[in-house]
Amino acid sequence: MRRVPLFDLSPIHKGLHDQFLDACDAVIHSGNFILGNAVEEFERSMAQCLGCKFTLGVSSGSDALLLALMALDIRAGDEILCPSFTFFATASCVVRLGATPVWVDVRAEDFGIDVEDAERKVSPKTKAIIPVHLFGQCCDCQAVQSFAQRHALWIVEDVAQAQGAQYNRRQAGSWGTMSAFSFFPTKNLGGFGDGGLVATNDVNLAEKARCLRVHGAARKYEHIYLGGNFRMDSLQAALLNVKLPYVDNYTQQRRHNAQFYQQQLGSLEPFITLPKELPHRYHTWNQYTICVHNNQRNALQLFLKERGIESAVYYPKTLDLQACMKNVSTDKGITTHVAHTLADEVLSLPIFPGLTLEQLKYTCVTIHKFFVKQ
Ligand SMILES: Cc1ncc(COP(=O)(O)O)c(C=O)c1O
Numbered sequence: 001m002r003r004v005p006l007f008d009l010s011p012i013h014k015g016l017h018d019q020f021l022d023a024c025d026a027v028i029h030s031g032n033f034i035l036g037n038a039v040e041e042f043e044r045s046m047a048q049c050l051g052c053k054f055t056l057g058v059s060s061g062s063d064a065l066l067l068a069l070m071a072l073d074i075r076a077g078d079e080i081l082c083p084s085f086t087f088f089a090t091a092s093c094v095v096r097l098g099a100t101p102v103w104v105d106v107r108a109e110d111f112g113i114d115v116e117d118a119e120r121k122v123s124p125k126t127k128a129i130i131p132v133h134l135f136g137q138c139c140d141c142q143a144v145q146s147f148a149q150r151h152a153l154w155i156v157e158d159v160a161q162a163q164g165a166q167y168n169r170r171q172a173g174s175w176g177t178m179s180a181f182s183f184f185p186t187k188n189l190g191g192f193g194d195g196g197l198v199a200t201n202d203v204n205l206a207e208k209a210r211c212l213r214v215h216g217a218a219r220k221y222e223h224i225y226l227g228g229n230f231r232m233d234s235l236q237a238a239l240l241n242v243k244l245p246y247v248d249n250y251t252q253q254r255r256h257n258a259q260f261y262q263q264q265l266g267s268l269e270p271f272i273t274l275p276k277e278l279p280h281r282y283h284t285w286n287q288y289t290i291c292v293h294n295n296q297r298n299a300l301q302l303f304l305k306e307r308g309i310e311s312a313v314y315y316p317k318t319l320d321l322q323a324c325m326k327n328v329s330t331d332k333g334i335t336t337h338v339a340h341t342l343a344d345e346v347l348s349l350p351i352f353p354g355l356t357l358e359q360l361k362y363t364c365v366t367i368h369k370f371f372v373k374q
Pocket residue numbers: 060061062063086087089090132158160161181182183184194195196
């Protein structure tokens with residue numbers, strides 16, 4: 001049986017093996033394993049890619065979000081507008097600081113936060129909005145920005161899945177007050193373990209976040225804030241420095257794979273909805289997520305699995321329905337309907353760089369077979 005994994009790093013890592021070993025060797029010889037030169041080099045390169053003044057390498061994307069909210073002094077009594085259809089970390093950082101996530105619906109066309117629903121849920125207690133650029137495409141950044149300006153809110157962009165994405169030629173992560181990136185291995189720039197980055201153009205927030213990253217210390221053993229250990233490892237940064245110059249090429253391969261799916265699966269549109277790159281956006285296709293209608297999602301996933309094709313459901317349960325969120329969040333009595341439908345219908349197909357034409361064709365043919373047999 002042919003096999004199509006959901007994700008495989010070996011095609012892109014194969015040619016870089018010697019560079020990875022050299023980068024690790026340099027760190028081992030330096031004797032400097034936390035922050036240091038490799039992290040500073042990574043921060044400079046990322047600042048340049050993003051067109052952002054300040055960047056801080058941190059321990060994970062989840063910590064990047066937490067650190068951003070801590071720098072903004074988010075605390076108990078504050079409300080933060082969050083999409084309910086996203087990864088858990090987007091909103092858990094809010095609860096960890098004692099603040100309240102307010103669930104906002106998303107738009108089916110780009111999986112991004114629905115500003116019209118946010119308008120219904122904003123209140124005098126609202127301090128910030130966390131738009132997520134889900135699956136690799138920017139949300140409607142302009143709508144979010146004017147909404148935030150109208151209500152004097154901070155924007156904390158969750159860019160974990162969308163490094164390199166653009167809206168009106170401007171990079172994801174350069175729109176917000178602060179933004180958070182993840183280098184979890186499956187991201188477009190995937191690391192070798194956990195890693196993240198905070199970006200901002202605000203010098204004061206950058207300096208505060210820098211302190212918070214090292215237990216709130218402005219100088220060694222002088223703790224001016226209650227921070228944490230949010231530091232990035234030097235080995236992680238050194239390996240990311242090797243991969244960073246190739247990330248655009250990896251994204252190109254993802255875009256190419258997405259185009260193939262668009263061409264091959266377009267005729268199935270009554271049964272499924274394909275994800276689209278919307279005008280004025282540059283999609284990085286961290287995931288290729290279709291919606292399968294008529295309650296057929298799980299059956300299709302099983303059909304693919306039985307024929308050696310892996311797929312995944314991101315995300316089967318919205319955050320407003322998570323047990324731990326029950327008493328600490330609110331939808332203000334207006335349910336996030338689109339998010340709930342998406343949770344029932346989404347299915348992510350393999351799209352990683354290095355996926356072969358044969359694997360792509362086999363996946364498409366198998367999906368067609370499923371619907372023909374209906
Ligand atoms: C949308 C979103 N936000 C936040 C995170 C958290 O990033 P990390 O896994 O690096 O902590 C992820 C990562 O999976 C994510 O997909």
